Amino acid sequence: MSAARGTDYDVLVVGAGIGGIYACHRLTDIGLRVLGVEGADDVGGVWFHNRYPGARVDLEGLWYCYHDADLYREWQWTERYPAQPELQRYLSHAADRWKVRDSFRFQTWLRAASWDEAGHRWLATLHTGETVSTRFLIMTTGQLSIARPPAFPGLEEFQGEWVQTANWPDPGPDLDGRKIGIIGTSASGVQAIPHLARAADQLTVFQRTPHYVAPAHNRPLDPDRIAQHVTRADRLWAEVIAHPGGTDIPLPAGPAADFDEAQRAALLDARWAYGAHAMTTVFSDQSTDQAVNDIVAEYMRDKIRSTVNSAADAERMIPRAYPLGTHRMAVDIGYYETFNRDNVELVSLLENPIERITRTGVQLRDGHVELDLLVLATGFQPFVGALYQSHLSGVGGVPMAEHWQRGPMAYLGLLTTQFPNLFLPTGPGSPSVLANMFAGNEHHVELIVDLVTHMQANGHTKVEASATEEDRWKAELDRLSRPLLRYEFDNYMVHVNRDDGSRVFMPYPGGFNRYVEICEHRFGADHFGFEFS
Ligand SMILES: Cc1cc2nc3c(=O)[nH]c(=O)nc-3n(C[C@H](O)[C@H](O)[C@H](O)COP(=O)(O)OP(=O)(O)OC[C@H]3O[C@@H](n4cnc5c(N)ncnc54)[C@H](O)[C@@H]3O)c2cc1C
Numbered sequence: 147m148s149a150a151r152g153t154d155y156d157v158l159v160v161g162a163g164i165g166g167i168y169a170c171h172r173l174t175d176i177g178l179r180v181l182g183v184e185g186a187d188d189v190g191g192v193w194f195h196n197r198y199p200g201a202r203v204d205l206e207g208l209w210y211c212y213h214d215a216d217l218y219r220e221w222q223w224t225e226r227y228p229a230q231p232e233l234q235r236y237l238s239h240a241a242d243r244w245k246v247r248d249s250f251r252f253q254t255w256l257r258a259a260s261w262d263e264a265g266h267r268w269l270a271t272l273h274t275g276e277t278v279s280t281r282f283l284i285m286t287t288g289q290l291s292i293a294r295p296p297a298f299p300g301l302e303e304f305q306g307e308w309v310q311t312a313n314w315p316d317p318g319p320d321l322d323g324r325k326i327g328i329i330g331t332s333a334s335g336v337q338a339i340p341h342l343a344r345a346a347d348q349l350t351v352f353q354r355t356p357h358y359v360a361p362a363h364n365r366p367l368d369p370d371r372i373a374q375h376v377t378r379a380d381r382l383w384a385e386v387i388a389h390p391g392g393t394d395i396p397l398p399a400g401p402a403a404d405f406d407e408a409q410r411a412a413l414l415d416a417r418w419a420y421g422a423h424a425m426t427t428v429f430s431d432q433s434t435d436q437a438v439n440d441i442v443a444e445y446m447r448d449k450i451r452s453t454v455n456s457a458a459d460a461e462r463m464i465p466r467a468y469p470l471g472t473h474r475m476a477v478d479i480g481y482y483e484t485f486n487r488d489n490v491e492l493v494s495l496l497e498n499p500i501e502r503i504t505r506t507g508v509q510l511r512d513g514h515v516e517l518d519l520l521v522l523a524t525g526f527q528p529f530v531g532a533l534y535q536s537h538l539s540g541v542g543g544v545p546m547a548e549h550w551q552r553g554p555m556a557y558l559g560l561l562t563t564q565f566p567n568l569f570l571p572t573g574p575g576s577p578s579v580l581a582n583m584f585a586g587n588e589h590h591v592e593l594i595v596d597l598v599t600h601m602q603a604n605g606h607t608k609v610e611a612s613a614t615e616e617d618r619w620k621a622e623l624d625r626l627s628r629p630l631l632r633y634e635f636d637n638y639m640v641h642v643n644r645d646d647g648s649r650v651f652m653p654y655p656g657g658f659n660r661y662v663e664i665c666e667h668r669f670g671a672d673h674f675g676f677e678f679s
Pocket residue numbers: 160161162163164165166183184185186190191192193194196201202203204205210254255256257286287288289290291334532535536572581582583584587
């Protein structure tokens with residue numbers, strides 16, 4: 147069913163990524179009038195915007211997909227870790243399969259939305275100046291969708307080209323035979339660098355923070371494995387919600403103390419052979435015990451030493467300032483080997499910081515690097531970037547940025563007090579970026595369908611989170627996250643209040659499986675923690 151055009155809707159869905167496509171599909175399915183808006187030209191979300199060379203998912207495609215039996219049967223991934231063009235085609239296929247494309251207005255940004263207490267509706271303003279009234283607002287705007295604005299003095303004077311990996315243009319910049327520089331060596335930079343090096347005349351990598359990088363061991367998918375997966379199609383959702391990450395990544399073998407040295411070495415080798423995020427789950431106590439974390443970290447450091455020919459560069463690339471797993475593990479295809487090429491140079495910005503961008507390149511404290519193209523892989527405004535840019539105001543006109551100024555947190559990660567009828571799929575307080583984001587979005591959309599159906603059946607027009615339950619949920623997250631090494635080290639999952647040093651760990655760290663159980667219990671009985679009117 148295509149969206150009725152007009153200004154009054156039951157549901158406004160913002161963002162046409164994984165979550166937005168699914169929300170449109172399911173809420174249209176239950177007979178609601180749904181409008182979707184997406185700032186980009188097409189569906190895809192992250193996989194539309196991040197078209198940089200090498201962009202690729204780091205969870206297996208067999209799990210990083212909708213858990214819909216029909217889609218399972220008709221879509222065949224070609225690789226273990228599909229690349230951006232294939233992910234974009236998949237999301238396009240899902241949008242067509244569910245006929246949601248007509249519900250979306252593309253190249254259309256939500257610029258503001260305010261809660262109308264008298265009418266129990268949201269009044270939204272689009273960048274075109276049009277206004278839309280809607281009973282429910284679903285912000286499937288992503289946790290990593292808005293790039294951090296570049297903050298390098300002199301960038302405006304640069305006469306070459308500069309691009310961000312997070313907003314890679316189509317067509318992209320010419321890479322062949324050029325002098326290219328890239329700033330940033332986390333997940334996106336690690337994926338792009340081998341590709342840039344192969345095309346460039348000279349590539350200079352400006353490294354701020356070295357990251358732990360695990361091998362993808364990407365390969366074409368074995369047809370037998372696909373066939374075996376498809377025969378279990380109807381049971382896969384049950385498997386996903388039984389796993390702490392919503393995937394099939396091997397679970398920890400147990401605490402490190404249960405293994406002698408030879409057993410530990412064998413375990414580490416097996417995890418390295420599996421690759422990717424398996425290195426973050428070798429021992430059950432590696433995320434809480436620094437000494438155990440060091441065992442895994444040192445194993446990975448040795449891999450860097452044995453791969454990078456220059457001993458000095460290897461030492462520069464070894465992470466030491468934070469424990470393994472406290473920043474998202476980067477997953478590579480030939481990253482460290484790239485630094486053995488003659489046309490690649492590493493600049494550690496800890497030793498030789500950037501002073502400014504000039505007309506012709508990058509001025510370091512010691513030396514100038516001439517460039518034709520500068521690539522910025524400098525990260526995102528996590529969790530709140532898209533929400534704050536959408537200027538949401540709740541009860542009494544309170545802006546969301548003010549409501550969350552001491553740290554973003556929603557009840558079950560889905561609804562926050564003072565913002566009735568506003569849903570935040572994969573929001574702060576849910577497993578979010580700690581689990582498979584397809585699974586997280588699907589699960590939240592099904593909870594929204596449940597809530598809305600319950601409201602319709604009971605004549606309710608307003609739902610909000612109970613303040614008491616939101617506070618309890620926040621306390622529960624605090625209790626679960628404090629023992630984690632991840633809590634103590636600054637990373638994009640932790641909101642830090644600079645005045646008193648207090649911290650809010652934003653994603654629910656208790657595991658996707660446990661989270662789903664909690665939701666089933668709270669929704670199933672009596673929609674515990676939600677207030678209806
Ligand atoms: C480079 C990269 C790699 C990643 N790899 C993985 C991975 O391997 N595994 C994993 O689980 N997760 C990964 N993620 C996390 C990723 O965010 C999710 O997997 C997934 O794409 C989130 O889908 P989403 O629908 O929630 O949001 P998004 O895909 O972020 O989509 C949000 C959409 O909302 C739109 N939007 C935002 N604000 C507005 C507005 N005001 N008006 C209109 N439109 C708006 C944006 O344009 C965007 O298209 C990765 C993220 C990035 C950036």
